[in-house]
Amino acid sequence: MIRLAPELGGRRESGRIRRLRQMLRDLGKRVPVSQRFRDGLEHAAMSTAAALAAYLPTQALGLREGFWAAITAISVVQSEFGATRTTARDQFVGAAIGGVIGVAVVLVTGQTLLSYALSAGLSVLCAWLFNVASAARLAGITATIILLVPHPGTSAQHMMLSRVTEVSWGVTVAIAIVWLVARLDRRTRP
DSSP states (O other): OOOOOOOGGGGEEEEHHHHHHHHHHHHHHTOOOOHHHHHHHHEEEEHHHHHHHHHHHHTTTTTTTTTHHHHHHHOOSSSSSHHHHHHHHHHHHHHHHHHHHHHHHHHHOOHHHHHHHHHHHHHHHHHHHOGGGGHHHHHHOOOHHHSSSOOTTOOOOHHHHHHHHHHHHHHHHHHHHHHHHHHHHHHHOO
């Protein structure tokens, strides 16, 4: 039996692939608690280090809402460097698309509920059109931040630049932390 699989972007998935995916899930459940604890502890340490390293210098960098850098760093950190790079790309591209579209819509139509709906929808659509569907939800989230988060005394353009800068900083820190851990891990393992 063949069905459409959302994980494969709508491409057909064979029964064999489905069974292999289920076997991987089952294997993951059989990992001993001690190994899950070690893996979880390592991931928690990386996430915490990345969040702190992303947040602490934000005031000195002129970023008023450094928590966005910390949130981004936590969401980008993955157990493997390749997965971290992919997530980082999605975060940056999604923020850029959502930010640019959010500002453009505000400049053309003003800041209304209809403008929000338009910018969120266009952001998701553009991510798909640029062939980065994995960044679509992040584009919509950034458009939401631009249009729905109050920012008195700050223009939408300034808010967009701030968000993209904060996301970029969080992405950079997360990549650096995971890269460093991967390098150290290779040196300490036989």
